[in-house]
Amino acid sequence: MRVSRIGLAVLKGARHAAQTSVRLEQGGPVGDRLFCLVDPTEGRVLRTVEHPRLVLVEAGWDGTALTTTTPEGGVVAAAPRPTGEQLAFEYWGREARVELQDSPHAEQLGDHLGRSVRLARVTRPGEVVYAGSVSLVSTGEIAELGETDPARFRATFTLDSARLPEPGTQLAVGEALIRVRSMLPRCRVIDINTGTGTMDTRHLATLAGRPRPVGELPFGLDAEVLVPGTVHTGDPVSATTGP
Structure with missing residues (x-):
């Protein structure tokens, strides 16, 4: 065997990208689902099954900059900046907490999905893993x-x-x-x-x-x-x- x-997917729900290697830590694969998109009206993480075009987004992370690419041809590479705002919500029977980010990715990905979104980063590994x-x-x-x-x-x-x-x-x-x-x-x-x-x-x-x-x-x-x-x-x- x-x-x-x-x-793994750096951005929850985005394209699940093949890797040549991965580092496993106690919290899981390093770099997996570090970021997610938040519905600003409902205060919860966007569900891929409700927004299937999210799987067409490619996302990469080099430790400083998040790069997102959409099929429309747009590429955004920038370092997200924490806003200081945290969002707590119920996630499959437990509380999850993410920190909202200020970055151009939200506008790009919102245009791709046809709705308003916020970019957020998890506060600890596995926070938005089912x-x-x-x-x-x-x-x-x-x-x-x-x-x-x-x-x-x-x-x-x-x-x-x-x-x-x-x-x-x-x-x-x-x-x-x-x-x-x-x-x-x-x-x-x-x-x-x-x-x-x-x-x-x-x-x-x-x-x-x-x-x-x-x-x-x-x-x-x-x-x-x-x-x-x-x-x-x-x-x-x-x-x-x-x-």
Whole structure:
């Protein structure tokens, strides 16, 4: 079993970009979902399923400047400046907190989405991550859905394997050690075409037709970081008993 793809999104909901390597810390993949867009009228993070064109935005971060590119051809590279305003909101049953930013990205991305938005930065890693800090899918299970684009599932690691390990399994991944926690519930984001920003599949409906826990449509697993380390595409993945 090996890592066939590493992915993350600097801006929550934006294109899930493939990486050659990633550093895992206790809070998750370094650079993943550092920023998000906020609905200024409702005071919450924009939901990708409500604004599927968000997946067409490319975002990069060099530690100082955030670069965002939209399909209209616009590129903005600037260092966001904290306004001093913090926003707290309910996020999947827990409180999340982000800090609003002053930058030209909000105007650019608002024009792309056709609505007013604010740019915000998380106050701590994983603040706007739904489940565990690391997510896993397998090439075999993706193929069973008739899919060829692993980016739809926005997983930290796509593993070249027919199946994923059982919850509770500890995995050595590159230099890091992670523990698989539980199945990962899904929403209609997995039906969004990453190249067009439109809903063009029925993967969620397929999952709904499978045996599953009541009220959940799982696909993939989430995990937590036990030992930090760097992971490269192609690194071996193996079950282990611990550090």
